[in-house]
Amino acid sequence: MTGDGPIVRVSASDPDGVLSETNTTRDGVVTVGSTGAQGLEPLVAVTHEGRTAFHTRCSPERVAELCAHADSAETAHSGGYDAVADHDPQTDQLPVPELPGLGAGERTVLGACGWRRPTSTADHEAAGGFGTPSPARVLEVGESLHGRGWGDVCQDESVAGTWESVREADGASSVVVNGHGAASDALLLASAPFEVLDGAVAVARTVGADRIVVYASADDERSVETVSAAAETYPEPPAPIDVVTGPAEYKAAEPTMALEAVEGNHRLEARLRPPGPEEVGLHGRPTLLHTPRTLAHLAVTLRRDEAPGTRVLTVTGDVAAPVTLELPETATLSEAVDAADATGEFKAACVGGQFGGVTRETDVTLDPAALEEADLGTEGAVRVLADDRCIVEFVGRQATFASEENCGRCVPCREGTTQLAELLRDIYGGAYDRDGIEELLRVMDTSSICAFGVRAGRPTRTAISAFEAEFEAHADGRCPAGSCTEALEAS
Numbered sequence: 001m002t003g004d005g006p007i008v009r010v011s012a013s014d015p016d017g018v019l020s021e022t023n024t025t026r027d028g029v030v031t032v033g034s035t036g037a038q039g040l041e042p043l044v045a046v047t048h049e050g051r052t053a054f055h056t057r058c059s060p061e062r063v064a065e066l067c068a069h070a071d072s073a074e075t076a077h078s079g080g081y082d083a084v085a086d087h088d089p090q091t092d093q094l095p096v097p098e099l100p101g102l103g104a105g106e107r108t109v110l111g112a113c114g115w116r117r118p119t120s121t122a123d124h125e126a127a128g129g130f131g132t133p134s135p136a137r138v139l140e141v142g143e144s145l146h147g148r149g150w151g152d153v154c155q156d157e158s159v160a161g162t163w164e165s166v167r168e169a170d171g172a173s174s175v176v177v178n179g180h181g182a183a184s185d186a187l188l189l190a191s192a193p194f195e196v197l198d199g200a201v202a203v204a205r206t207v208g209a210d211r212i213v214v215y216a217s218a219d220d221e222r223s224v225e226t227v228s229a230a231a232e233t234y235p236e237p238p239a240p241i242d243v244v245t246g247p248a249e250y251k252a253a254e255p256t257m258a259l260e261a262v263e264g265n266h267r268l269e270a271r272l273r274p275p276g277p278e279e280v281g282l283h284g285r286p287t288l289l290h291t292p293r294t295l296a297h298l299a300v301t302l303r304r305d306e307a308p309g310t311r312v313l314t315v316t317g318d319v320a321a322p323v324t325l326e327l328p329e330t331a332t333l334s335e336a337v338d339a340a341d342a343t344g345e346f347k348a349a350c351v352g353g354q355f356g357g358v359t360r361e362t363d364v365t366l367d368p369a370a371l372e373e374a375d376l377g378t379e380g381a382v383r384v385l386a387d388d389r390c391i392v393e394f395v396g397r398q399a400t401f402a403s404e405e406n407c408g409r410c411v412p413c414r415e416g417t418t419q420l421a422e423l424l425r426d427i428y429g430g431a432y433d434r435d436g437i438e439e440l441l442r443v444m445d446t447s448s449i450c451a452f453g454v455r456a457g458r459p460t461r462t463a464i465s466a467f468e469a470e471f472e473a474h475a476d477g478r479c480p481a482g483s484c485t486e487a488l489e490a491s
């Protein structure tokens with residue numbers, strides 16, 4: 001993707017759809033995946049001689065106009081852009097412009113997103129991809145690589161021990177890329193599938209796996225389509241690469257439920273552990289399950305000879321548009337929150353996905369140990385709650401979701417989430433039983449079979465700790481945020 005003339009990159013969740021609206025077929029125009037900053041799309045980046053001009057939220061007419069200049073070096077940067085970035089002309093990573101959602105952090109694991117053509121083997125090869133590192137080197141990197149996200153069987157733990165046990169196991173083994181559930185994983189599959197596959201292939205070669213399966217939500221059509229195309233053209237993989245979809249349910253990302261879905265079982269229930277998937281996994285074979293984030297981290301670390309030391313996370317909630325970004329582990333939550341365009345005054349953040357911890361403190365670093373210490377989640381998802389949000393209503397919804405969406409296999413989660421939703425509803429009738437709620441959460445946390453039940457009480461536990469006055473006010477018939485008035489009157 002080089003040449004003397006300007007290159008126009010059209011970036012969006014569906015860039016080909018954007019281009020087809022414009023009837024544009026000019027040389028020098030390429031479609032790339034989303035950068036992760038959805039609010040800027042369609043984003044057109046015009047690059048010429050080490051300088052890239054960014055044009056945000058382009059109409060079809062504007063896209064057509066910019067593409068028409070693709071063969072004109074003089075007009076490539078002739079004003080009208082929203083930001084410009086100077087960079088190495090040969091860079092293979094998106095240069096970071098001063099734009100909301102895109103200007104924060106760095107682009108290493110996300111470097112390909114919005115810059116390289118997702119299914120172009122030439123682009124990936126030019127960026128140093130498709131390498132064949134030795135198993136010894138992969139195992140060495142694995143020592144300090146920790147799994148990312150709750151869909152990873154090594155979440156927040158070094159992956160090396162699990163790799164060793166699969167490597168030493170007798171018989172055939174599998175590698176499952178668990179791309180279900182997290183927006184950041186869906187982005188990587190759609191915008192940087194070869195990074196993810198490079199990681200999966202390196203692991204498969206290292207442990208001697210003879211099957212690689214990419215598992216994603218059926219709803220993430222773009223991710224499925226793109227990673228399927230990339231899998232078909234991956235050069236000489238050590239094992240066949242299949243792409244399998246599962247239902248668009250939250251629980252379907254849990255590693256053992258992911259295995260159930262990949263095996264084609266319609267009723268998803270978590271499997272008892274031990275034995276873990278590394279012993280008895282897909283079709284009873286030793287299996288590694290890693291998220292796209294973990295595998296892309298592995299791939300870029302193997303290529304660069306040093307770990308990027310970053311976390312990829314998605315900021316959602318009361319923001320103009322979701323943003324997926326990459327920040328150093330030393331960055332704080334406030335940097336993540338500030339990267340998104342909030343739609344109101346900040347009140348709190350729910351950190352760690354669906355069952356994250358609720359906090360008003362954002363000076364916590366993104367390092368998993370610091371997040372755990374603060375009773376926050378490490379799933380790579382931050383939901384911003386604006387000041388007109390009612391915290392009691394928010395955690396009530398999370399509890400109801402948990403009671404409706406759990407798999408039903410174990411009592412502490414199945415009955416516990418139902419009781420929790422009831423106890424939170426009782427507050428509206430004047431009965432706030434903090435001790436009863438905390439005891440219930442303790443039982444769910446310590447006795448549930450899988451991470452779903454272990455974490456389902458975290459929003460409530462942390463919200464009581466940070467916002468107890470709101471719970472007491474509701475028991476007194478008052479909603480400080482003013483959003484539960486009808487519910488309180490009906491009680």
Ligand code: SF4
Nearest residue numbers: 407409410413450453
């Ligand atoms: S914790 Fe919940 S989701 Fe997990 S096995 Fe038990 S009932 Fe199912």
